Structure formats: C-alpha cells, structure tokens
Amino acid sequence: MSRVAVLGLGSPFGDDRAGWEVAQGLGRIPWAEHGSDSVVTVDCLDRPGTGLLERFRNADYVILIDAMRSGAPAGTLRRMDPDEMLADADSPSSHGFGLEQTVALGRALGELPSNLLLFGIEADAFDGPRISPALEAAMPGLVERIAGHVRDLLRGGLSANAHGV
C-alpha cells in the first residue's frame, strides 16, 4: 500500500488560496475507485512553517501545491523539483520560515520523503477574501492536470514491476 499526501499550502488572502482550492478539488476525486489500495489524503495548511515536516512522515509520496510568483501568466502551473527551490533558503527568521527553508531543513535532517513533488500555481493578486477570476477560471484545468500526475504516480507505484519501470 502506498500513501500519498496531498498538501495544499496557503493563507486566506486572494490567490494565496490557490494551493487550498486545488487540493480541495483533488480531495473530491474518489481515489479509492481507481482500483488501487493506495490511500490518498488531502490537507489544506495555513502557513505551516516547520510543522510541514510532520506531514511528511508516514507518506510515500508528498505532493505540495502552493501559490507562486514568477512573472508567468496567472494560472500557469509549474512542477518543481526540491533542488530547484533550495537556492535561497539560508536566512530564516523566527517569523518567516517559508517553504524553501522547510524543505532545506527537511533535507538536512534526512526527513524528506523520497518522492516529493511541488506544484506552483502562478498567482495574480493576494488581496481580498477570494481567489482572482483568472485563477478561478483556470481551476478545473489545474486540478485535472495535477490529478493526472497523481494517477501516474499511483500506477507507477502499484504496478512498477508489471511495467518494468
């Protein structure tokens, strides 16, 4: 049995909700009906800081979804490798322990899951209690694309031998 933890990261402010909304979309998919004995859990976390490392424990696969700002058009989905995000992880304050720092700390402690995927969703605006219209429109597509990755992962994880992967 493989355990897949889907973690939507964010805060209640505008497009910072993107990670939550996509995670909730993934949570509505009946994973159990995929004929696998894998367990997919979905959680939405509000700025967990180092608490994120706890969520990594007991998971074979971790999928993190967070809003990002890279200059791409709003709603752009980017898949990142943990190595990509470690460049600027050196100077955390007690108040601002971000995702990069947490992943770097997890790596230093040897506590990163062997399969960690990060999906960044390009945000538009971080104010107001709602997600922006641009992201709202992109939401079903984003959920579907990340769900596709999860399905691949489940198939790979379960039938690795059969497919010779």
Next chain:
Amino acid sequence: MAEGREIRVNVPLLARVEGEGALEFTVRDGEIRDMKLRIFEPPRMFEKLLEGRPFHEVPDIVARICGICPVAYQMSAVQALEAAFGVEVNDWILAMRRAMYCGEWIQSHALHVHLLAAPDFLGVNSVIEMAKNHGTEVRRGLALQALGNELIRLFGGRSVHPVGAKVGGFHRAPDREMVKRLADRLRAALPDAEALVKWIASITPRGKEQAYPLVSLRHADEYPMYRGRIVSSDSLDISREQYDEHFRETQVPHSTALHCLLHGQPYLVGPLARLALNRDCLPQPVRDALDSAGVRMPVRDSFLGATARAAEIYFAMLEALRILDNYELPAAADVPLTPRAGVGIGATEAPRGLLWHRYETDAEGRILAARIVPPTSQNQARIEDDLRLSLQDYGLDRSDDELRQMGEMVIRNYDPCISCATHFLDLRVDRG
C-alpha cells in the same frame, strides 16, 4: 587600535529578524557614537483600524498583528475589554486562557532558541546548517514547537491566528478526549524540555553583566502570564492601570516604532526579566534544571535570555499539564456580558514580554480609541544600550565584518518583532 579610527557600520537589512530594520553606528576615538537601531517597517495602523469596530471583532483583528504571538494579543485585548465592561470571568476561563498562553510560550520560545539563538551560539548560518551536526537537538526543538502549536490549536481551532478566544471566554470548550491525548504527549516530552535547558546553557557564550532595570508582571500565586501587578527590579510595584504614570512612549526620528522608557530609562522586558523577578514562583523541577545548568539569578547577561526561554518552555509544559490533568467540561465556555461605555486596560506577558492594551468603548461596545504597547518597543532602547556595551566589550578594533556579526547577534538575541512594534504614529489626511 581603535584610537582615532573611524568606523561606520551599516547593516541595511537585518538577517533573521522579523520586519524591516537596520543597524547603524559610528566609532570615533574608541567610542561608539550614534547607535541607531533603525526601524522602517511601514506603520501598521492597527490601533486606528480598531476604531469604530464592535468589541467582539477585536480579538480576531489583533491576532493578526503577529503570526508568532497572536494569543498574547488576544489575551491582553480580552482582559482589557472585560475590564471596560466590568465583567469577571470564572476560574475555568482563567485556567484555560493560561493553558492556551502556555502553548504560545512553548512554540515561540522553541522557535527563538532553535532558529536564532542556537545557530548564533554555534557559529553557523542557520538552523538548516545546524541540522547537519545537531540533528537530534533540531528534531527535539521542532517537536517541542509542534506541541506548543497543538496546545494553541486545542483552544483556538488553529495555531496561526487562532479563533477560539473571545471577550467573555471561549467560543467552545475542547472535549475531554482531546485534552487527555494532548496531556499525555506533554507528559512524554517533559524530559526533552528539561534537557533543552541544560543544552542551550552549555553552548551559550557568557558576556559581561550589564546594569539595567527589569520589568515584568508579578502575581502572588503563580509565575506571571495572564495576570499580576507590574513590578521592576528597582522596586516599582504598580497596577496595570498606573502604567502611564511611569512608562512613556516617545517617538524617535530614526524609527517607526516608539521607544518606551521607565522613568526616562531603558529597561528590559521578556523571559530574562520575568525569570529574574519571579524565579521563586517556578516549580521545583524548573529551578533545579536552571541550577544544574549553572544559571544564578538575577541574571543580566543578555545571552542567557535563550536559557530563560528554555526554562519557560519547561515551565509552560508543566503548567499546561497541571491544568489539563484537572480538566473538567464546563457548563458554558464563556460568561454573559453587556457592553457599556468605559475604559479598560489589559496587561499580560507575551513571549517577548509585557504587552499592554488600553481600549475606550462606547455604550454599544464599539471601540472609540485603542492603544497597544508591545514588548519590542519597550525593549528597543535597551537593545541599543546592549549593542553599545556589548560591542565595546567585544573590542572596537575588530574588523567591520566581526562587529557587524556581533551586532546582529545581539539584536537577534531579543528576537525583536519589528512588525509588532511599528505603530501608527501620526496620520494627517488632507481631503481638500
């Protein structure tokens, strides 16, 4: 020799400090001149924002002043507003507020000790670098922090900007099963907290003692957290309503945070001050841990502030455990109240020190005026003094880089929360 050498040290952005601050000083003829901890974080205007708001919105609004100590802001606020309305809460509510507050002390102190103090003491860049050689200690620290967050969540529903506290009590009482589970986890982690006190003391560089007044709450029956009188090491002993007669906030040109002085002098609030003034109120196991770590009171060596934090983690775990072990489900989680026009003052011990609130309300309980004095603005003048003295002791003939690093370490030792300290100062709107 530093004689005749003129050094200007300018650290435009302080690393690992919350908010936007900078450090500037000049050395001339072997003496430090113009020591300035500049704070240019934009004023946050929370006090103005509260004006006109109904009282029941205050706890949720002030919780957003700080992501690390939201409980402290809520506690000083509910205490002040209940005083304004003439409401007395019951013992159950007092005990649960204390337990929730313990959670915040544990998580905030654990962050300071492991993210700021320990890396500085060990001479590494960050907790990430520290994790490579001190993985066990980092894991232990993270586990303690997580326990603190759990405790906040038990009452607040979530640990970042918790929502459980209200004027008059709590929105709901946690169920007994959850309380028991958390109590068991706290009990199991007690040896970790005890070990932390010894470990952090063992890696702390000992500096010179400095002379300055210490200020904290003090209560006859307990280590101060939610209630008590305001006392100082210079025998000040006043009620929270008398604060303004002795403490004065002043504006300095180089900072958007106000400087607060006691009788015109800088003073210290926070764990070291609390510990020095209230050691006799600590449970025996915490006193023993401090003794075996070689910490004698009163301490005025600022770097021992990290050990004081560790001791308070240990204390807060024992205290939360004491409260949770006697937990009973109450008939109601709050007391009824009727708002009225009035003035109320609240003073509690935030993780970083005394947090003082004052509210004026109208007959419907709307906020007419609010004032918040956070720990960081009270410590700011003391931090500047500490910088001057510590750098002088360290040796002004050191390289600029060494002086800069030492200066940053002195500041980080206080973990000043600059976002908390920046006030609304003066706003004039010309609407033509």
